Amino acid sequence: MKNKTLAAWLSFVGGPLGLQRFYLHGIGDIWGWLSPIPTALGLYGIERVQQRGLDDHWSWLLIPLLGLVIASGALTAIFYGLMTPEKWNARFNPGATLDATSGQTNWLTVGALACALLVGTGTLMASLAYSFQHYFEYQIEEAAKISQ
Structure with missing residues (x-):
């Protein structure tokens, strides 16, 4: 029996390592x-x-990748946490009844949802801000070189 609450917490905490997939x-x-x-x-x-330093162009690509991976783990936790018990049990516990307790939502599931929403949103926004800031700074520097 696969527990929805455990899957949501594994997605949030260990999503970047794929623990929920295992x-x-x-x-x-x-x-x-x-x-x-x-x-x-x-x-x-x-x-x-x-x-x-901050002028490394490869880091501009790689750091937001980490943010996107963390945000996708949080999004997966939200997806699992909001899944109805009937849908959860039909998908991950096919031998169980549709209203089995492993697919039920409880306060620990809601805690995983709240944490995933908070951290996932913050990480996604920080990653986007970091990459766009460095991209536009680079564009301004190149425009200054051209204008001279």
Whole structure:
């Protein structure tokens, strides 16, 4: 029996590592094994900023990738948490009755939804702001070079 609350928390906390995929689909899930790759690339972007400074163009691409991975894990947690018990049990617990307790929403599920909404939205907005700020700064610098 796959528990909806546990899946929502795994998506929120371990989404960038694909933990919810392993819980729901088993250890052989290819998407679960591919999930840490963009997370590692985003962490590498943070390392590049620390080593080379904010003018590193690769970090402008890699850091927002980490933010998008975190935001997608939060979005998955919201998706799982808002799924009706009938739909949850039909999809992930096919042998159970449609109103089985593993698909029910409780206060821990609501807590996962609230945390995922707060952190996911903040991370997504910060990632977009970071990438757009550096993109427009680069455009202004290039325009200044052309005008001279």
